Amino acid sequence: MYFGTSRRPCSHPARTRRTLRAVAGVVALATALLTAGCGADDSPRKPKAGASRVSGFPVAVDNCGVRTTYDEPPSRVVTIHQHPAELLLALGLGDRMVGTAFPDSAVLPELRKDFAAVPELAKREPSFETVLDAEPDFVYGGYGSAFAENEGRSRKAFAEAGIDTYLNREYCGKERVTMRDTYDEIRTLGRIFGVPDRASALVADLRARVDRAVAAVGSGPDVPVFVYDSGDKTALTAGGKGLGNDLIGLAGGRNVFADLDDVFGDVSWEQVVARRPEVVVIYDYAGSGSVEQKKEFLLSQPALADVPAIRNQRFVVLPLTATLVGIRSAYAVDGLARGLHPERFR
Numbered sequence: 441m442y443f444g445t446s447r448r449p450c451s452h453p454a455r456t457r458r459t460l461r462a463v464a465g466v467v468a469l470a471t472a473l474l475t476a477g478c479g480a481d482d483s484p485r486k487p488k489a490g491a492s493r494v495s496g497f498p499v500a501v502d503n504c505g506v507r508t509t510y511d512e513p514p515s516r517v518v519t520i521h522q523h524p525a526e527l528l529l530a531l532g533l534g535d536r537m538v539g540t541a542f543p544d545s546a547v548l549p550e551l552r553k554d555f556a557a558v559p560e561l562a563k564r565e566p567s568f569e570t571v572l573d574a575e576p577d578f579v580y581g582g583y584g585s586a587f588a589e590n591e592g593r594s595r596k597a598f599a600e601a602g603i604d605t606y607l608n609r610e611y612c613g614k615e616r617v618t619m620r621d622t623y624d625e626i627r628t629l630g631r632i633f634g635v636p637d638r639a640s641a642l643v644a645d646l647r648a649r650v651d652r653a654v655a656a657v658g659s660g661p662d663v664p665v666f667v668y669d670s671g672d673k674t675a676l677t678a679g680g681k682g683l684g685n686d687l688i689g690l691a692g693g694r695n696v697f698a699d700l701d702d703v704f705g706d707v708s709w710e711q712v713v714a715r716r717p718e719v720v721v722i723y724d725y726a727g728s729g730s731v732e733q734k735k736e737f738l739l740s741q742p743a744l745a746d747v748p749a750i751r752n753q754r755f756v757v758l759p760l761t762a763t764l765v766g767i768r769s770a771y772a773v774d775g776l777a778r779g780l781h782p783e784r785f786r
Contacts, residue, residue: 499631504612506595508604513634514578518561518571521582523766524608528580529554530767531630531638539574541566544725545759548768568592578604582764584611610683610765618686619650622769646770650690653777656784657692663780665693666717666749668738670728674706684763691776693719709743719780720749725760756780
């Protein structure tokens with residue numbers, strides 16, 4: 441386990457020697473002035489070396505076992521994956537973003553202009569050198585692959601280059617991820633960037649959006665839901681440990697594979713048939729085939745013909761980014777609720 445260090449830079453020996461000489465000169469001048477009867481200096485005393493001059497700082501954060509102390513907010517940020525970028529933009533931090541990478545779905549309409557203003561470093565995860573070229577002081581990764589050690593992007597490598605890192609908490613190995621993790625993520629980033637009030641306001645807005653959807657659904661029976669991510673021989677689906685499972689529950693659904701002890705996992709089509717889902721939620725993202733291709737595949741399988749969701753062609757589409765810890769998860773609850781219980785929103 442690697443523990444990060446403070447953002448305070450170490451003093452360079454030559455700079456230290458120059459500083460000592462300068463201090464000696466100042467002391468000599470002050471002595472001469474006092475001798476001449478000029479009196480004491482009434483100007484405010486400057487902070488001690490290394491002390492934070494930013495209100496609310498230093499801020500200490502433990503993120504996935506890496507502890508970092510921020511003496512001031514990051515000012516040059518690179519995000520790897522789309523959902524971290526959208527979160528920071530929603531906090532009004534676009535002016536601090538010097539690069540992003542791996543866009544995998546359409547950006548939220550209200551963020552498109554700001555997102556387009558951020559330089560795109562790569563279509564997928566950028567190389568370590570590409571990130572360094574952007575000269576960031578902070579890198580925020582959305583998936584564990586953002587800091588893949590086998591590709592030279594480990595958090596330790598960034599720390600040794602003097603760059604702080606933060607990994608989306610969904611990839612910290614928690615037992616179960618819920619909407620509370622989304623709210624906590626936003627508040628933590630608000631502290632790191634010195635905008636806690638903005639973070640609180642954003643959390644309040646997202647929570648209200650979720651609460652409205654939950655209230656509209658009410659306490660009726662839960663709709664059995666099968667999540668189809670991808671796959672043909674088997675189906676890659678959402679298990680019980682990921683945020684997607686919690687979103688389904690909040691929207692008045694029941695994940696038929698909630699007993700799968702993982703965020704994602706492969707299941708057989710025989711299992712899908714046996715669990716008789718009434719709605720199929722299709723995850724949409726680049727590189728997995730289009731939504732229409734996924735629908736056509738499911739509808740063309742004779743073995744699935746009697747599954748209620750397939751027979752009635754009840755599909756709900758969610759961008760994959762909407763099922764991750766980030767601002768879209770609240771939008772996902774609303775979208776799911778409308779798809780599972782359309783009669784409650786007429």
